Amino acid sequence: MISLTGISRVFTVGDEQVYGLRDVDLEITTGEYVSIMGPSGSGKSTLLNMIGLLDKADSGRYLLEGEDMTGLDDSRQADLRRHKIGFIFQFFHLVPRMSAAENIELPMILAGLPSSERKKRVQGAIEAFGLTNRARHRPDELSGGQRQRVAIARATIMRPHILLADEPTGNLDRVSGKEVIDILEDLNRQQITLLMVTHDPELGRRAKRQIHMVDGRIESDVAQGPFREKEPKKNHEAN
């Protein structure tokens, strides 16, 4: 479903060229649960943005559901982001002047869905994420956990195939964090491919497949059985 071959991304910082990604090869199939870990600046987020079509590789090939993403123009990229990809961020990134319901509605507005369909879907999402009595509240009137739930509702409202989460619990307390992870894993069980960048090794270990990055390279790529297993099988995937 996601297939990266020899992907590199170079940033120019001052006079220097810094590699965000170096020759990354990666295959992810539909419905996988992948955690991406590594120190700061190791290219985790760059990889996520690349897969999410927010960033473009300088070299290499990226196939999404068999379609070549390398040479796409801006509007086609935006269209794919809209329909196939959902983003979740550490700092939620809700629009502060809009209510929870309006934030959830936003992707559908960009997609040009008719108002009646939007209302129906928003209502469904609000109930599903337990936000029924917070729908009219603005983000600053919501707790961190509620905010992230709004963000997840927004990311999934267009029914994407892939969910990209960049430190989704990084700004939450343990209880809210656990809640958010439960929601994400529940979505994963409904066959949404889940990619999660995290600093937290404990969180990372929950994923069935764990990728460690260092200096823009994939250092290890480990698949293990269902989580809660105490002794993970070292099962390197070579793609």
Add this chain to the structure above:
Amino acid sequence: MLIRDICRLSFSALVDQRLRSFLTILGIAVGIASVVLLTSIGEGVQRFAVAEFTQFGTNLIGINPGKATTLGTSGAIINNVRPLSIADEEALRRIPGVINTVSVLQGNGPVEFAKRSRRTTILGVGPSAADVWQIKVVKGRFLPEDDSQAARSFVVLGSRVKKELFRDANPLGQIIRVAGERYRVVGVMESKGQMLGFDLDDAVYIPTVRAMSLFNQQSLMEIDILYRSGLQSKTIAEKVRKMLKSIHGAEDFTITTQEEMLQVLGSVLGVLTLAVGGLGGISLLVGGVGIITIMTIAVNERTPEIGLLRAIGADRGQILLLFIGEAVVLAGIGGMLGLLVGAGTAWILGELVPGLPTYTPWSYALYAELMAAGIGLLAGVLPARHAAGLNPVDAIRAE
């Protein structure tokens, strides 16, 4: 993305920054208001002036004795200007295309009735003056078609003179004294108001030949010619020139056509309106700069939001539309407000200051609104392009 949603999103962003949006709107409103107000005054003055000039009809040509030229000889020049005579007038009347002519001689003198006396303008005119100048007679009739060399001593009163001398009494048939001579009142003119400081109501009309002898004048002061509408004023003026030259032997007269005067007047006043409108335009420009400033600030403040919108599926075009939409909504509301204030002020000014005619053509209102929207569009493009061009990854991380 639906247009309705673009408007709604733009509007909600503007409402969120109420004070800032209000001040920006105010800037545009002041600009549009000043353009509307100043052009309203300009247009009002123009209409007023044209109406003043055309109240005696538009198909008029005036002929005055003398020619405004400077000759190359120094010292005393023998004045060989021939007077304009009633015979000239009768010759001119025979030119094809000429409907009517009026001979004019103007003087000043006392008009007396009973114990009342008033010093007023005495106009010696031909019997067709009322028709040519389009002044109506409200009582009685105008001067009769007498033999032009021996007209009877009848007088027609201007409305003011009638009021001063007779109050509410019926003046018809009464004998009054005009500069000492006895005249019988045959009619009263309608009130026509002032024209360039000359009060037609404060005047009496007597036959030309009588005025000539009264003031001991050999020459008429003016001959007015009314020509058939549809004819070129130039061709008629040329025929008049030829005929008078053949009678006088030289061009010792000046021809002024109403059309020429109107054209000159119209273009002068048009430039004036444009100029005052331009002055208003400067404040509109300042309002436009205000929009650029506020939109630039908004884009900077909302950079993470722009990044987010990109992440959830907005392409560059949509970001561009959203921010241009905000600028256009700002300018549009400002334009509407300015239009109301401008047109309202013009109307109030027109009502309060009778001497200041104002007129707001509705086409101007439309132009003003379009201009405001256009300015919003122009002012919005630069910041919106910046917003659309932002790298989504950098934008979303921006603080």
